[in-house]
Amino acid sequence: MAVQLSSKMQEFTQEVYPAIIGTNRKDGSVQINPVWFEFQDRSFWINGGTNRGWFKHLQRDPRITLLLIDPKNMFRWAQVQGRMVNWAEDPGGEHINHLSHRYTGRDYQNPRTGRIKIQIQPERIKGSIDGWGR
């Protein structure tokens, strides 16, 4: 069941820091790595190469958890439990370039081929931004 973000949470997602994502490996262990993200149209959007371990994990088990944390103030954080609801090719790397501008202020410097964009619907949110125990 998708949830809506409070206005405070929505403001937090507009700040620039990587999302730390957790995915389920085949052997049951948890993989954690940072990725660029944006929040738009009630979904989180991330971008990756089809050969990424975490994308393969999501194809098998679409459950994903994002930890959003302010690197300058570690007590400001939110945990978003979500689900990959859609993914699509990113022809020409338009989306990765868009994310690159959000994070670096300039064009994406690496090859823009073979990229995909992934839509994540938030299902549960906890953490210090939105109050505890929600």
Add this chain to the structure above:
Amino acid sequence: MAGGGNAIAAVSPTVLALVAQPILTVVGTKRADGSLQLNPAWFEFDDGYFWLNSNRWRTWPKNVQRDRDITLNFIDASEPFRWASIRGRLAEVIPDPDHAFIDRLARRYTGRVFRELRPGEERITLKVEPVSVTGEMI
């Protein structure tokens, strides 16, 4: 991948330098239904083990005690895409009734002793054995 099997993984000098800093670790655990939980936490690396502390009644320490499986992610705050991830196994849970260890961690991170405990809060120390190391900087 370093280590594997039951061996304690070797932690490289670059990762050692990273974990010597008072950065947060992101703790990854699994809930009973298999979904993932991520929480920021304080830690210390000492004597080949990662040492964490939590309130016994919180979800992530309960998750770890269920399957002993834990992933610790470390990110260099000055360069967020330099990171290391340690897959670990819970080696021991040690009660911390006098708050000695949480005070030690609080001093590492804040320079002060830990806040006053809340009613019903029970601190425990989790000793984690590194099993393998992955990431961008191993």
